Amino acid sequence: MKLDLEKSLASMKVQLAAYCEQKSIEDAIVVGIHSGGVWVAERLMAAVPTSEPLATLDITFYRDDFTKAGLNPKVNQTLLPAIEDRHVILVDDVLMSGRTIRAAMNEIFDFGRPASVTLAILYDLGQHELPIAADIVGERLTLNPEQRVKLVGPENLSVSVIDAH
Template identity: 70%
Template sequence: MPKKSITNPIVVGIHSGGVWVAEKILAHIPTDEPLSTLDITFYRDDFSRMGLHPKVKQTVLPSTEDRHVILVDDVLMSGRTIRAAMNEIFDFGRPASISLAILYDLQQTELPIHADAVGEVIRLSSTQRIKLSGPHPLTGSVVESS
């Protein structure tokens, strides 16, 4: 796949772990834009199952109309979080492109979503999960689920 020519992108982190990873990525991306953040709580397809008191954080995003967006999250599992994030991004305009950067790809997607940049591919057993701690220092580990 040919590389995209992207100038002055908007780097967008999904709360919370994606924001932590996006902060690190932003330090290496040539852009004039500050870090943007998304809270996808109300865009999730399982919102009605989560109850009436979700922990909502702030979305800070400029117009995405004809802009290149680098969407960042910590873990790509089913792809549903990324789908919800893309829906929210389109509410701010129609971007020229969206590139996806992921710290950990679990390769368990249920939707046709793949990352353009991956920190590490990890295969977990059914009793394991990823635990991200941060933001300073930002660390990730595999832990046994209870």
């Protein structure tokens, strides 16, 4: 399966600009989830009406599978401005089970209560285990159970479908 990364990103930019206009969202805080979500968010920033720099979120310690044997996380820094009563646009590369997004929302709410949280996802795999749905989706994919989407970057950002075996 060949994925058109630029087409998916362009679709997200159009949807995001329209969404912000429709909801009267101004000066939003764009938050990318490490690592792929940060790479996607960097490419979306121009479509968002904001003067805030890109914020980043590392959800490693918020994951519900953190204590599983063999998990050897690479921890990145969370950089989040004051979010109380602000509009947050949460960005990630892939929505599969919804567990990463749940962890990200838990961390965001530990920093304060935003006015709203908008979820922007590059690829939605439709394999949700939690009741989480994206507001902005670059592309919806149907993959075989053993397949995964792999985003490589940040320079020369590329995407491929790989076997998870």
